Amino acid sequence: MSLDNLLSNWSQYRKGHEEGGFHDYEHRWGMAIDLDICTGCNACSTACYAENNLAVVGPERFEKGQAMHWLRVERYWDQSELDHPEQGASFLPMMCQQCNAATCEPVCPVAATYHTPDGLNAQIYNRCIGSRYCSNNCPFRVRYFNFYSYYESSWPEPLNMQLNPDITVRDKGVMEKCTYCVQRIRSAKNKAKMEDRKLEDGEFTTACAQACPTNAIVFGDWQDENSQVAKLWKKHEVTRAVTKQNKDNPEKRGYRIFEELNIDPSVMYLERVREKV
Amino acid sequence: MSKHCVMGLFSDFDEAFAAISDIRKTKIPGVSVDDVTLKSPIEHPEIEEVLGERPVHLQKFTLFGAIFGVTFGFFFLAAAQASFLVQPQGGKPVVALPSNFVLMYEMLIFFAVWGTFLAFLFLSGLLRKRHSLYSENVSLDQVGILIDVDDSNLERVKDLFKQHKAVEIREEEIR
Amino acid sequence: MYNEKDINEQIAWAKINADVLRSMENPRKSYWVAIVICILMIACAVFAEYIQYTVGMGPSNLNNPHMWDMYIATFVFWIGMSHSGTLLSAILHLIHADWRKPIYRFAEAMTTFSLMTAGIFPIIHLGRVWNMYWVLPYVSDRGLWPNFRSPLVWDAFAISTYLSASMLFLFIGMIPDLAICRDNARGWRKKLYTVLSLGWSGNDRQWRNFRKIYLLMACFLIPLAVSVHSIVSADFAMSIMPGWHVTTFPPYFVAGALYSGCAAIITLFVLLRYFFRFEEYMTLPIMEKTAKLTFAIAMVWTYLNLIEFSSVWYGHDIYNKELLIDKATGAYAWVFWTMLFCGSVVPFALAFQKLRRHMPTMFVVSLLLNVGMFFERWMIVAPTLSMSHSPHQWDVMWGSIVEWAIVFGSLGWFGLLFLIFVKVFPSVSMYEVKEMVFHRQRHLVNEDAATKFHRRSDDKTTTGEPGLEGA
Structure with missing residues (x-):
């Protein structure tokens, strides 16, 4: 039977992402983050902690680099090449980029991380054995490992009451990372299905996008042409499946981080605008 | 007619080899060099000249193991991948040939090696009771020549052994 | 200058048996002390692993960029060590270099045991050790398979193949010797060797098949050993x-x-020669040959290092170049320079004949070489993690006592296995030393005959000594 399956679907099984891959995508969730209006307030990160039951690890473990912030706001000061370096830090909200050709996926020995038909890079906690190879092969270093059983000390009574019942609390020894609030995606999809209609743009959004006071983070279905995120990608002439965005208009500020590594990230960043002298 | 099994032990290897080539030449009726078993503490590639070509079939099992390993490897891996469709990852195809080649190579060697070993146990007659005429000197520094003969030839063979300065001669009746 | 033979051809075969069998009996007090030390070292590691098992990977100081550290470095180190024994034994067997015969047995045992040590580390470093069998391709009800694309799964395949093949190679080569042990032992040893020698009686059928299987195994082990370490390197090279x-x-x-394995062979050579008084088998000329080989490999290693540095330097890839500069000047600089010193400068000691023949020097040099090789593995794993693409995640991390205790304990584990081996199994191959002696004697006789013939045919020539150098 399996041999039959193998032979009849051989050409399908041999397709890489350049030829569209094994299956068609139902959705392709993507993001656009405008760094120009990001104030670095960390509301997104906080919202992420609340939504996704992220463990609070305490100052010592944070210092050791064992924190669990799926979404971190990176700060860069050293911008001496700019005209006004004294303008302070520039901020970069960094979460899993849900790469289309994710480097973390093929290295997992047990296939605990894989690509969903939604274009998400999913992590199966139950399957993870904690070899941590995925994190080593992630150029963004946005995968977080449960070095301890954080749940034991992270939410002392009655704080455990604030945990989100839609998702799990992870135990020691598994890898976790930003899921694009997959629980929200799933419930919105289910709701649309129950009501027998298509999922609409803006019907739901991720916790970080919801919390962002300046609306710097835009989330949506990249495949849906009318979605806000698809329009933004289009406006800034950012295309997928390339290693370099070819454009000469400086007004088009969009770029994807480390796209030269051919990993095809799903997050477009809009460059910060600095006035010239 | 009853038969005897004779074993001559020699400490001079050249004499032992000469004894075998005498058996080969003198043609004692009913005694052929094919009945001779040589027991030795070390390996003697040069003895094949006197003992005659005796075929070794071990390499066929190696070949079989290798071919089995590589074909089984391919189908096993591809079938596993084709029935585990959560695997499309990192933009790679479901059946990823480059990585499968690596594993097929390992499986080739794995099965070839084990096939050879199991065939070795079988073909070289290990895992059996040792011959009752075993001498511990064979594992030290003496060569033994073991031969099954009819009683009529027993004395002639023993004489031959004595001629070639056999240190010790043991015999046993075969029932 | 020194014109000795690899081995004295006149040595009596009974003496070979007696010497080797003696080495397996009546352990001295120092042996038991060594055993106790090894067990204590293992106890340290077990205690550390107990903490890690119950608490999580946190106590080892691993953190976000440094997801791998000493466990993987040590894994690569032990795998590396396992390469020389079997690989050298197989290559030297194929090219008929008979000086391998007195030293290959313990080298192959070293291979097997360091592989058994190495195999522990990928398991220890897992966050959920208890699920380690998920890496194996077994048929499950739920239709789950490992991910065959992952180099870690290749590792599992390669290591199990290599472990079984090198164990078989060691075992097959030992069967005739086990028969010797069986014929000379009493009590529980007699029972053990009777089972293990599989009824070997040394007849021509067994020897014919034996010669064939030994050759076949050697042929398979060479590409296998090369592929195993290539696959281990793929853990790194397949990443981006x-x-x-x-x-x-x-x-x-x-x-x-090969380099660290050869150095380890020299270390064990010196130890066995000293403790078991194997001076007649593990002779100075054999040590010299091993040392020369090590020197050659050291130079290959140095060359490959230079290639890597220069291709990074001229490649102008910003990430790689920054990393190289950081290796040489950053927080790990002392490790980097110690590695280069131990790996590329110290081996020049092997170029001097005086030093090659001085056992204490060789002992120290070989240990230093292995320190250098351990640091090399460390240099492969840690700096890349500390300085990868994303500058926000640059970080320097030093392992905690828990991590080092496990690394330290692995030495004890290897030591314990090896100590047990040398007292239970013959660490010098008796039958092959006999073969070596036998064939060299033959060679001498033939040479003598040739010399005499030469003299007779031409009276005026005074021939020199017959060539004593063996194969």
Whole structure:
């Protein structure tokens, strides 16, 4: 039977992402983050902690680099090449980029991380054995490992009451990372299905996008042409499946981080605008 | 007619080899060099000249193991991948040939090696009771020549052994 | 200058048996002390692993960029060590270099035991050790398979193949010797060797098949050993990280593996020669040959290092270049320079004949070489993690006592296995030393005959000594 399956679907099984891959995508969730209006307030990160039951690890473990912030706001000061370096830090909200050709996926020995038909890079906690190879092969270093059983000390009574019942609390020894609030995606999809209609743009959004006071983070279905995120990608002439965005208009500020590594990230960043002298 | 099994032990290897080539030449009726078993503490590639070509079939099992390993490897891996469709990852195809080649190579060697070993146990007659005429000197520094003969030839063979300065001669009746 | 033979051809065969069998009996007090030390070392590691098992990976100081550290470095180190024994034994067997015969047995045992040590580390480093069997391709009800694309799964395949093949190679080569032990032992040893020698009686059928299987195994082990360490290098080379994604990694790893393995052979050579008084078998000329080989491999390793540095330097890849500069000047600089000193400068001691023949020097030198090779593995794993693509995640991390205790304990584990081996199994191959002696004697006789013939045919020539150098 399996041999039959193998032979009849051989050409399908041999397709890489350049030829569209094994299956068609139902959705392709993507993001656009405008760094120009990001104030670095960390509301997104906080919202992420609340939504996704992220463990609070305490100052010592944070210092050791064992924190669990799926979404971190990176700060860069050293911008001496700019005209006004004294303008302070520039901020970069960094979460899993849900790469289309994710480097973390093929290295997992047990296939605990894989690509969903939604274009998400999913992590199966139950399957993870904690070899941590995925994190080593992630150029963004946005995968977080449960070095301890954080749940034991992270939410002392009655704080455990604030945990989100839609998702799990992870135990020691598994890898976790930003899921694009997959629980929200799933419930919105289910709701649309129950009501027998298509999922609409803006019907739901991720916790970080919801919390962002300046609306710097835009989330949506990249495949849906009318979605806000698809329009933004289009406006800034950012295309997928390339290693370099070819454009000469400086007004088009969009770029994807480390796209030269051919990993095809799903997050477009809009460059910060600095006035010239 | 009853038969005897004779074993001559020699400490001079050249004499032992000469004894075998005498058996080969003198043609004692009913005694052929094919009945001779040589027991030795070390390996003697040069003895094949006197003992005659005796075929070794071990390499066929190696070949079989290798071919089995590589074909089984391919189908096993591809079938596993084709029935585990959560695997499309990192933009790679479901059946990823480059990585499968690596594993097929390992499986080739794995099965070839084990096939050879199991065939070795079988073909070289290990895992059996040792011959009752075993001498511990064979594992030290003496060569033994073991031969099954009819009683009529027993004395002639023993004489031959004595001629070639056999240190010790043991015999046993075969029932 | 020194014109000795690899081995004295006149040595009596009974003496060979007696000497080797004696080495397996009546352990001295120092042996038991060594055993106790090894067990204590293992106890340290077990205690550390107990903490890690119950608490999580946190106590080892691993953190976000440094997801791998000493466990993987040590894994690569032990795998590397396992390469020399079997690989050298097989290559030297194929090219009929008979000086391998007195030293190959303990070298192969070293291979097997360091592989058994190495195999522990990928398991220890897992976050959920209890699920380690998920890496194996077994048929499950739920239709789950491992991910065959992952180099870690290749590791599992390669190591199990290599472990079984090298164990079989060691065992097959030992069968005739086990028969000797069986014929000379009493009590529980007699029972053990009777089972293990599989009824070997030394008849021509057994020897014919034996010769064939030994040859076949040697033929398979050479490509296997090369592929195993290439696959281990693929753990790094298949990633996209700067300093890991390097084309020369497979040969670099194989050379490094041979290097540390040869150094370990020298260490054990000196120890066995001293403690078991094997001066007649593990002779100085054999040591010299091993040392020369080690020197040659050291130079190959140095060359591959230079290639890597220069290709990074002239490649102008920003991530790789930054990383290289950081290796030489950053927080890990002392490790980097110690590695280069121990790996590329110290081996020049092997170029001097005086030093090659001085056992204490060789002992120290070989240990230093292995320190250098351990640091090399550390230099492969840590700096890349500390300085990968994303500058926000740059971090320097030093392992905690828990991590080092496990690394330290692995030495004890290897030591314990080896100590048990030398007292239970013959660490010098008796039958092959006999073969070596036998064939060299034959060779001498033939040479003598040739010399005499020569003299007779031409009276005026005074021939020199018959050539004493063996194969």
